[in-house]
Amino acid sequence: MSSVSRAWLRSIRLAMPLNSYGCCSAMNPRPLRLPHVLCIQQQRSKTDNSEQNELFVPVSIKPSVNDDNINVGEELGGQLNKADLLRVLNMFYKRPEIKRLCQDSGLDTRLFHQSYISFRRYCMEVESLSAELHILLTDIINNSGHVDDIFPYFLKHAKQIFPHLECMDDLKKISDLRLPANWYPEARALQRRIIFHAGPTNSGKTYHALERYVNAKSGVYCGPLKMLAVEVYQKTNDRGTPCDLVTGEERRCADPEGQPANHVACTVEMTSTTTPYEVAVIDEVQMFRDNSRGWAWTRALLGVCAEEIHLCGEQAAIDLVRDMCMAVGEEVEVRNYKRLTSLTTLDHAVESYNNIRAGDCVVCFSKNDIYAISRQIERRGHECAIIYGGLPPGTKLAQANKFNDPDNPCKIMVATDAIGMGLNLSIKRIIFYSLIKPTINEKGEKEMDTITTSQALQIAGRAGRYGTPYSEGEVTTFKSADLPTLRELMGSTVEKIEVAGLHPTAEQIELFAYHLPNATLSNLIDIFVSLSQVDSAIYFMCNVDDFKFLADMIQHVPLELRARYVFCCAPINRKMPFICTMFLKFARQYSHGEAITFDWLCRQIGWPFQAPETILDLVHLEGVFDVLDLYLWLSYGSGGPCFQDTRSCGQCGRQDAGRCPSQLGVITSPVCWRNTETKAPNFMYADQLFPGDTDYELSPQKLKGQRQTKASELLEENSITNTGRRMSASESTRLQGSSVLGRRIKLKESHESENLDNMSVSVGRGSLTQQLLKQGLLTPRMLSDLQREWASQQGGRLDDDQSTDNDHKNSGSKSKYKRTIRKPRK
Numbered sequence: 044m045s046s047v048s049r050a051w052l053r054s055i056r057l058a059m060p061l062n063s064y065g066c067c068s069a070m071n072p073r074p075l076r077l078p079h080v081l082c083i084q085q086q087r088s089k090t091d092n093s094e095q096n097e098l099f100v101p102v103s104i105k106p107s108v109n110d111d112n113i114n115v116g117e118e119l120g121g122q123l124n125k126a127d128l129l130r131v132l133n134m135f136y137k138r139p140e141i142k143r144l145c146q147d148s149g150l151d152t153r154l155f156h157q158s159y160i161s162f163r164r165y166c167m168e169v170e171s172l173s174a175e176l177h178i179l180l181t182d183i184i185n186n187s188g189h190v191d192d193i194f195p196y197f198l199k200h201a202k203q204i205f206p207h208l209e210c211m212d213d214l215k216k217i218s219d220l221r222l223p224a225n226w227y228p229e230a231r232a233l234q235r236r237i238i239f240h241a242g243p244t245n246s247g248k249t250y251h252a253l254e255r256y257v258n259a260k261s262g263v264y265c266g267p268l269k270m271l272a273v274e275v276y277q278k279t280n281d282r283g284t285p286c287d288l289v290t291g292e293e294r295r296c297a298d299p300e301g302q303p304a305n306h307v308a309c310t311v312e313m314t315s316t317t318t319p320y321e322v323a324v325i326d327e328v329q330m331f332r333d334n335s336r337g338w339a340w341t342r343a344l345l346g347v348c349a350e351e352i353h354l355c356g357e358q359a360a361i362d363l364v365r366d367m368c369m370a371v372g373e374e375v376e377v378r379n380y381k382r383l384t385s386l387t388t389l390d391h392a393v394e395s396y397n398n399i400r401a402g403d404c405v406v407c408f409s410k411n412d413i414y415a416i417s418r419q420i421e422r423r424g425h426e427c428a429i430i431y432g433g434l435p436p437g438t439k440l441a442q443a444n445k446f447n448d449p450d451n452p453c454k455i456m457v458a459t460d461a462i463g464m465g466l467n468l469s470i471k472r473i474i475f476y477s478l479i480k481p482t483i484n485e486k487g488e489k490e491m492d493t494i495t496t497s498q499a500l501q502i503a504g505r506a507g508r509y510g511t512p513y514s515e516g517e518v519t520t521f522k523s524a525d526l527p528t529l530r531e532l533m534g535s536t537v538e539k540i541e542v543a544g545l546h547p548t549a550e551q552i553e554l555f556a557y558h559l560p561n562a563t564l565s566n567l568i569d570i571f572v573s574l575s576q577v578d579s580a581i582y583f584m585c586n587v588d589d590f591k592f593l594a595d596m597i598q599h600v601p602l603e604l605r606a607r608y609v610f611c612c613a614p615i616n617r618k619m620p621f622i623c624t625m626f627l628k629f630a631r632q633y634s635h636g637e638a639i640t641f642d643w644l645c646r647q648i649g650w651p652f653q654a655p656e657t658i659l660d661l662v663h664l665e666g667v668f669d670v671l672d673l674y675l676w677l678s679y680g681s682g683g684p685c686f687q688d689t690r691s692c693g694q695c696g697r698q699d700a701g702r703c704p705s706q707l708g709v710i711t712s713p714v715c716w717r718n719t720e721t722k723a724p725n726f727m728y729a730d731q732l733f734p735g736d737t738d739y740e741l742s743p744q745k746l747k748g749q750r751q752t753k754a755s756e757l758l759e760e761n762s763i764t765n766t767g768r769r770m771s772a773s774e775s776t777r778l779q780g781s782s783v784l785g786r787r788i789k790l791k792e793s794h795e796s797e798n799l800d801n802m803s804v805s806v807g808r809g810s811l812t813q814q815l816l817k818q819g820l821l822t823p824r825m826l827s828d829l830q831r832e833w834a835s836q837q838g839g840r841l842d843d844d845q846s847t848d849n850d851h852k853n854s855g856s857k858s859k860y861k862r863t864i865r866k867p868r869k
């Protein structure tokens with residue numbers, strides 16, 4: 044981690060007084076909830092100025108060129124002796140009076156020292172000093188002037204290399220985040236009705252809010268996950284209310300002509316704060332406290348222009364919502380709900396893969412575990428649906444649909460906590476494979492920590508959903524040793540949510556850049572965070588590490604600040620080098636004004652590619668999917684903490700900028716899809732940077748739709764499950780030594796109980812069977828007939844062990860088929 048990041052982290056530690064997750068709250072107990080005015084705090088005290096000052100990087104000063112070669116100072120006062128000059132300057136530096144004067148002018152010891160070094164170098168090296176300074180220095184050397192008289196010249200120099208000294212008050216004003224509600228004048232002009240649907244998981248909170256939404260004249264649903272936004276989009280359209288879908292990477296219009304519908308289901312980051320709605324639903328509002336995404340919920344609550352706002356979430360967030368709304372004079376009506384079905388914590392762990400049965404969902408927190416668990420389950424003849432964060436949304440949805448489909452034999456799910464919020468899945472029993480989740484700490488190090496009560500309850504809450512075949516949910520662990528911890532978590536109540544996230548907006552950063560034109564974007568963010576003031580009784584500054592990481596990565600690429608800001612908001616996994624490389628390439632192409640065509644993209648990602656054969660191939664493919672997602676995200680230029688807050692599109696002047704088809708246009712004028720003069724769609728202009736294949740007749744939405752389809756086809760076809768099945772033992776051997784991940788996977792595989800040779804048989808067979816089923820060449824019935832026929836040809840009888848195996852009882856004929864074919868190979 045760079046020293047800047049470290050400094051920033053130090054500052055954010057100070058800046059986040061009461062993070063409900065973090066150690067800060069332990070060190071710094073939360074003050075009583077006092078009226079706002081009383082508890083507004085500056086994030087750090089004056090004594091912390093030195094930490095702030097560390098963030099300011101001196102600007103190098105180029106000496107002015109003396110064109111006419113006339114050195115007036117030298118002509119009047121004679122040439123300066125360098126040794127004498129150095130002596131005088133050092134004398135100046137050592138004077139305590141000067142130090143005091145500097146301190147009064149905002150120069151702490153560090154800034155004073157840096158300013159002095161720069162000033163000394165300037166005086167010693169410059170071709171000709173200003174006449175006044177030259178004469179003053181000559182006088183001091185000749186004992187006819189006082190060394191303190193250098194101070195005004197020194198201070199002028201210091202202000203040149205540290206421009207913030209001139210505008211500290213302005214910077215503090217810009218970074219004053221104490222009244223975030225004032226950022227949304229449209230919302231403030233309304234008298235909004237706020238209804239909080241509070242209760243445990245599966246209590247019908249979202250259901251009741253959505254009932255109101257669907258029946259309203261217009262509405263926006265703001266969800267925490269793309270999957271949830273898609274679920275609402277589909278359900279709303281199914282009920283005959285046209286509804287659009289807006290996520291960072293995707294736009295779907297209910298209307299074939301692309302006319303916006305009155306209803307929109309979006310991810311919370313995409314909420315428009317300028318479009319008026321009758322009803323807004325903001326789901327999973329306990330996410331206010333999320334360290335990286337919390338700002339999006341805060342923005343949605345404070346900014347959405349709706350007559351009625353329905354919030355759904357944990358009871359733990361009620362007080363916080365009340366406080367936030369009280370500040371703007373809005374009352375909160377709370378509706379409490381009870382869980383609709385039972386959820387029982389079992390008193391025994393699962394312990395063996397043989398005990399996994401239909402309706403089970405095994406939850407783990409690492410991709411390696413996903414691979415290992417799904418293989419073990421598939422080896423026992425069960426098909427698995429797999430959901431984890433890194434999978435593309437389309438694939439996740441397909442997996443969820445497959446699992447929920449009563450006619451699909453796939454009845455076991457392996458998932459990470461990506462399923463943990465709001466989703467309705469046909470799960471009978473949640474099995475925690477582990478209760479330890481890796482997290483990245485402040486120093487960027489990986490830490491293993493037990494999941495929080497809220498996480499445990501949210502994940503467990505997926506079992507026994509109302510309206511599914513499993514009306515009684517169960518939760519347990521895989522290992523017996525974890526059971527007491529789970530019981531403790533399940534018996535705890537979620538801690539009150541104290542603070543909601545905030546994030547600097549593009550406008551604020553732009554104003555900072557105006558005052559500090561030489562600072563890098565990452566540095567501007569550091570300074571902003573460090574200077575900012577928040578009402579710490581209610582708000583905290585979200586973590587901006589990812590933003591800064593991307594800003595550092597593209598710092599050397601010449602970009603306008605707004606475009607740079609858009610790039611840095613891209614939701615990418617910075618741990619994937621391939622994605623980072625592509626991110627840089629996108630930024631470079633953009634900077635050169637070169638079109639980022641789909642053909643160009645395909646060349647970069649090596650399209651068309653073959654189906655992955657090893658886990659490393661698969662990991663790479665996931666990276667490719669993310670790159671396609673990034674491409675789509677950039678082509679919409681969406682997301683980011685402030686984009687939809689722009690009052691009107693910079694290019695076309697459209698007021699409802701949140702719905703402007705080219706959201707990037709709202710921010711970075713070069714790619715607005717409308718012609719500035721005529722306000723007519725301007726496809727050439729829009730397609731300048733993210734054009735479609737060749738067909739400029741299509742609207743940008745359609746072009747993007749095409750790419751989206753192409754992308755999701757790739758994603759679908761090459762999902763992890765297919766790859767997992769394709770992989771054989773010999774193939775996985777090739778992973779050995781090829782990367783850390785490869786080595787880890789190899790290690791895991793070598794510990795797996797069954798031999799890999801067997802796996803390759805069943806795995807390969809599964810894949811062919813699936814293909815045949817998919818192509819319609821084989822029906823499930825034909826398959827079971829075939830299995831029976833084959834079994835009888837092979838000697839017909841299942842051995843005793845197999846016939847009593849629980850797996851077989853639950854998974855039907857398919858598992859028998861696999862066991863039977865293994866025997867001859869042995």
Ligand SMILES: Nc1ncnc2c1ncn2[C@@H]1O[C@H](COP(=O)(O)OP(=O)(O)OP(=O)(O)O)[C@@H](O)[C@H]1O
Binds near residue numbers: 250355
């Ligand atoms: N009154 C109802 N009539 C019919 N179905 C309902 C009713 N209430 C809830 N449901 C259904 O029950 C399931 C769970 O409800 P819902 O998703 O609203 O729960 P929730 O409280 O929002 O849960 P979570 O906290 O997990 O998001 C959904 O499939 C929903 O459609």
Ligand SMILES: [Mg+2]
Binds near residue numbers: 248249250355465
């Ligand atoms: Mg819900």
